[in-house]
Amino acid sequence: xxxxxxxxxxxxxxxxxxxxxxxxxxxxxxxxxxxxxxxxxxxxxxxxxxxxxxxxxxxxxxxxxxxxxxxxxxxxxxxxxxxxxxxxxxxxxxxxxxxxxxxxxxxxxxxxxxxxxxxxxxxxxxxxxxxxxxxxxxxxxxxxxxxxxxxxxxxxxxxxxxxxxxxxxxxxxxxxxxxxxxxxxxxxxxxxxxxxxxxxxxxxxxxxxxxxxxxxxxxxxxxxxxxxxxxxxxxxxxxxxxxxxxxxxxxxxxxxxxxxxxxxxxxxxxxxxxxxxxxxxxxxxxxxxxxxxxxxxxxxxxxxxx
Numbered sequence: 001x002x003x004x005x006x007x008x009x010x011x012x013x014x015x016x017x018x019x020x021x022x023x024x025x026x027x028x029x030x031x032x033x034x035x036x037x038x039x040x041x042x043x044x045x046x047x048x049x050x051x052x053x054x055x056x057x058x059x060x061x062x063x064x065x066x067x068x069x070x071x072x073x074x075x076x077x078x079x080x081x082x083x084x085x086x087x088x089x090x091x092x093x094x095x096x097x098x099x100x101x102x103x104x105x106x107x108x109x110x111x112x113x114x115x116x117x118x119x120x121x122x123x124x125x126x127x128x129x130x131x132x133x134x135x136x137x138x139x140x141x142x143x144x145x146x147x148x149x150x151x152x153x154x155x156x157x158x159x160x161x162x163x164x165x166x167x168x169x170x171x172x173x174x175x176x177x178x179x180x181x182x183x184x185x186x187x188x189x190x191x192x193x194x195x196x197x198x199x200x201x202x203x204x205x206x207x208x209x210x211x212x213x214x215x216x217x218x219x220x221x222x223x224x225x226x227x228x229x230x231x232x233x234x235x236x237x238x239x240x241x242x243x244x245x246x247x248x249x250x251x252x253x254x255x256x257x258x259x260x261x262x263x264x265x266x267x268x269x270x271x272x273x274x275x276x277x278x279x280x281x282x283x284x285x286x287x288x289x290x291x292x293x294x295x296x297x298x299x300x301x302x303x304x305x306x
Contacts, residue, residue: 007041010034011049012074015067019057091280092121098135099144101128102224102244103268108144111292115285122281130195130222135273141282144289145269146241154271157286160293162266163242166202167254172234179237179257182213189236190215194222202239205262215239239263246298268293 010027014034017023024031042049049063059067099108104126112124127133127140135143135154149156172189179185182204190202192215201212217236221227227238228245232253248254270286272278 003040004044007037007044008070009074010037011041011066012070014038014050014057015059015063015071090121091119091284093279093281094123094125095281095285096125096127096139096141097143097285098127098129098133098138098140100130100146100224102130102228103144103146104128105225107243107293107298108289111289115288118288119281119284122285130224135271141279142270142272142285145271147266149269149271153274155274156269156271157290158267159270159286159290160268160296162268163296163299164239164263164266165242165245165249165256166237166239166258166263167231167245167249167256168237169231169234169253170255172231172236173255173257175234182211182258182261185213185215185237188217189219190217191227191230191236191238192217192220193224193227193238194220203264204258205264206260211261241266243268243296243298 010023010029013023013026014020017026020031020034020038024034027034038049045062045066047062048060049066051058051060097108105128108126112126116122116124127138132145132150133140133143143154144159145156146162176188179188182202185202192200201214204211204213219230219235221230224240224244227240228248230236231238231240231245232248237257242249245254249256270289272282272286
């Protein structure tokens with residue numbers, strides 16, 4: 001069947017040229033090679049497509065019928081090639097993005113109008129989901145991932161560092177006390193993010209050593225916005241990325257604790273399916289977002305206000 005498909009453009013060239021000789025010149029093939037491919041095509045189809053004579057080449061009845069379909073298929077393929085080439089040349093088309101909900105709200109949505117103004121021929125479909133979805137199954141062009149990446153066929157590009165802190169509201173710390181070591185967390189109400197990719201334990205680093213603590217508390221949720229709200233209300237303590245809580249740390253609504261312990265380094269990534277040629281719409285989006293995030297502006301703004 002592969003031989004049939006590959007011979008169709010040759011068949012169409014012969015039909016449109018009216019001879020093997022002219023078709024061979026058009027295709028950059030020898031006349032004998034063109035003749036052999038047509039004979040092979042006829043053998044595969046089990047029917048003769050041309051009446052051959054020394055002076056004239058005409059289509060058989062089967063050839064006439066096959067010609068309509070063949071010429072349409074070549075035309076459609078040429079249109080597809082043109083469309084794909086245009087897509088590569090200028091950013092256009094539908095860009096399907098998957099990203100975590102809170103990150104999208106805080107750090108994607110504020111920039112999307114500017115992106116769409118820059119690239120008016122791009123249409124964005126943004127799917128906000130805190131679960132890690134299957135990019136291929138969902139037919140996503142690009143995804144935003146935060147934290148540790150699992151092994152996959154996806155290509156990853158780091159957009160920015162992702163720093164986390166352990167924090168709580170001042171009123172909670174006044175009521176429950178301030179932990180001095182990770183072990184002290186056993187006496188605190190730890191709010192837990194159920195989709196935490198690093199597992200059920202919180203990992204702390206000090207003097208080259210790792211210390212793991214399993215948080216316990218009365219509230220578990222799968223959404224960072226809700227965790228932030230519970231922190232602000234003084235429910236407990238949680239480990240949170242600064243891209244969510246930095247503004248509340250700046251205002252004093254939240255306070256960092258255990259600051260003398262480091263947390264594992266994480267990053268914000270753009271991921272996309274492996275392709276030999278990245279679509280231009282994906283390239284310009286990743287470049288755009290990387291420029292917006294590379295300075296980790298939420299922390300830079302904090303340093304300026306200090």
